[in-house]
Amino acid sequence: MTFRHPSLRSFAPSVIHLITLISGLVGAGELRAQPIKEEARYDSLDTRHDLKRPLAERFWITSNHCWACFNLGKVDEEFRSAKEMLDMAEHIDVDSVTAMAYFQLCDAMLSSGDPSASLTYGYLSRDYAERAGNMNYVGKAEKELAITYKILGDYQRALVLLRDAVQRVTAPHQLTRSYAHLSECYLKLGDVDSALYAAQRSNTIIDPATDPFGSARSLMVIGQVYEAKGDVALADVHYQRAIAIADPFQVVRALSQALTLRGAMFLRSGNAGQAIIQAHQAMQAIPVGSHVDRRIDAANLLQRAFEAQGMIDSAYRYSKLSVALNDTLRSATNLSRIQNMALQEELKTREDAKVKEEAAITRANNIQFGIIALIVITLGIFLLIFSRTSVVGSKAIKNLSLIALLLFFEFINLLLHPFLDRITNHSPILMLLCMAAIAGLLIPLHHRMEKLITNMLVSKNNRVRLEAARRTIEELEARPEEGGAS
16 A cells, blocks of 8 residues: 655755755765655654664655654654654754654654644744745645634734745645645635635646645545535535545545535535445545544544434444543543653653753853953963063053953852852852852952952062163263264
């Protein structure tokens, strides 16, 4: 069974350049020859964990694997793979790659029914994409955020994000999906004309084989809009075309949704028998254990259709199935939230460790700069003291000694700050008192040193002046003798 995803074809040129750049940055050498395909590839051979492969190539394989897991409805595996992508992105350390990893986490959280986590990762994806200057990735993140807001019922915010997304995405399949979601938001708000315009803009795929999911989804959205306009015949044509595309390519999610939408349309038209047929086909199209939300939609449709026919026993049977599926979905959502909490804690720990490491490096650099400054100031003072010719006033000595005092105090602060931070338990008041005590010890020492240095410089200045005066007198005494000799 082959599940296709369209994102790879349109990204092929940019991805080739990106992978080449990454391989150069991480020093992994040239990437192995890997054909760029438009279909998601389920990594059944576990090549993404082959440490002999370059890191960038493993990231690419894992990305393809995530798409395949999405198509197969393997939510847990999609989450694990997205987390692995984030781990690899941290080592690759390229903003656009990190944006891609967070985008995949956003999609995984959306698939697992955790919109709050999906928003968190979606905004992170957009932030990293903006840092990288990749407007296509920015648009992708905005589209994914809009989907989350649409699910939460915030259609106005979703519209704002989708309008931005359609201006930024460059990949055709992303434009198709953005317009499709834009149409659904307009439809939810009752703006049928705008919904039809957006739906028609989404139908840009000439060859459905290049993007079967996007093509089927676009036709489904157009069908929904025509149904809302009251043109059931035209809506049915588009639903059937969507089914005809999704079925041979086995795009399960689109196929089951199109069948369920068509069945619901028949039920609203009073044809409960056809509704039951469509709902049964939708249930049969979904593998057991995957796409639970679509199975719930089909079960609910069967319940309503059997009730409309007066078949209470069958309606009760599918009502129980719907309840059981909802319990399964809630359990999966709770598990996903627990996994996300663990991931959030892990990311926080990593971030804290990174901040501490950067702070330690900064502190070490500051200490080195402090030592250099102290050495320079100290050498300058000693050169002034032991110079045979320099004459320095007490005001200059006070200024130099004050600078030296400030540098020395900052140097002591940098050295003792981690220790004081630990023993005072991060208490600002206690740390202030400790610094005040240190300053109280340094200031008297500074005054004594300043007095000592000043006395030394005064003595040296006196000697220099006396020596200069002696030489001047000798020169003056020698001049008359020279004049008399002539």
